[in-house]
Amino acid sequence: MGLFSFLSRLKAQKAKLRVLVLGLDNAGKSTILASLADEEISTVTPTAGLNxxxxxxxxxxxxxxxIGGQKSIRKYWKKYYKDTDAVIYVVDSSDVARIGETYAEFCQLLLEPQLSGHPVLVFANKQDLSSALTQAKVAEELHLPSISDRPWQIQACCAKTGEGLKEGMEWMLEAVSVISSK
Known part of the structure; x- marks a missing residue:
C-alpha cells in the first residue's frame, strides 16, 4: 500500500490504536495517562489492577x-498483549535502587511473541527530581541501543508538568504509522 492511499484511509476514518502502558509500581503511568487526557493529576492514585x-x-x-506495576500484578500483563499496537514503558528515573528490576521486567516484555516488532516508547519519568538518572543513563541501563527488532525511543519527561509527553506520543504515532503502511 502506498503512502498516499494509507494517508487517505486514515483521513477517512479516525485511526484507533491500542496502547499498553507498563512499568513498575510508582513509575508514574497513571499520572502520564491523566496528563495526556487533560485530567487533574492531583487526585491520581496508584493503579491496583487496570485503568x-x-x-x-x-x-x-x-x-x-x-496495568498496575506491583510485583503481584505483573504476571497478568501478558493477558493484555493481544491486539496491542504499541507499548509505552514508564521508568521512574529517580528510583535508582530498582533500575535492575525495571530492566528485568523490560527484557521480559521484549521477549513476548505477541509484542514482537511493536514500537516501544520508554518514558524516563520524574526528570524534575534531582536524583533522577538522565535519559541517556536510563537508555544505557535498559540496554536500549542493543534493540534491533523493533522501533524504540526514549523520552525524558515529567508526568506532573506534562513536559516531554507530547514529543514521545508523536514519535510513537509516527512509528505505528510507518509499521502500518508496510
Whole structure:
C-alpha cells in the first residue's frame, strides 16, 4: 500500500490504536495517562489492577491500558498483549535502587511473541527530581541501543508538568504509522 492511499484511509476514518502502558509500581503511568487526557493529576492514585482511558491525540483515538506495576500484578500483563499496537514503558528515573528490576521486567516484555516488532516508547519519568538518572543513563541501563527488532525511543519527561509527553506520543504515532503502511 502506498503512502498516499494509507494517508487517505486514515483521513477517512479516525485511526484507533491500542496502547499498553507498563512499568513498575510508582513509575508514574497513571499520572502520564491523566496528563495526556487533560485530567487533574492531583487526585491520581496508584493503579491496583487496570485503568483504561481513551485519549484523542491528533487524528488518533488511543485506548490506553494502564496495568498496575506491583510485583503481584505483573504476571497478568501478558493477558493484555493481544491486539496491542504499541507499548509505552514508564521508568521512574529517580528510583535508582530498582533500575535492575525495571530492566528485568523490560527484557521480559521484549521477549513476548505477541509484542514482537511493536514500537516501544520508554518514558524516563520524574526528570524534575534531582536524583533522577538522565535519559541517556536510563537508555544505557535498559540496554536500549542493543534493540534491533523493533522501533524504540526514549523520552525524558515529567508526568506532573506534562513536559516531554507530547514529543514521545508523536514519535510513537509516527512509528505505528510507518509499521502500518508496510
Amino acid at each position: 483504561i482511558k481513551t485519549v484523542q491525540h491528533q487524528k488518533y483515538e488511543l485506548t490506553m491500558w494502564d
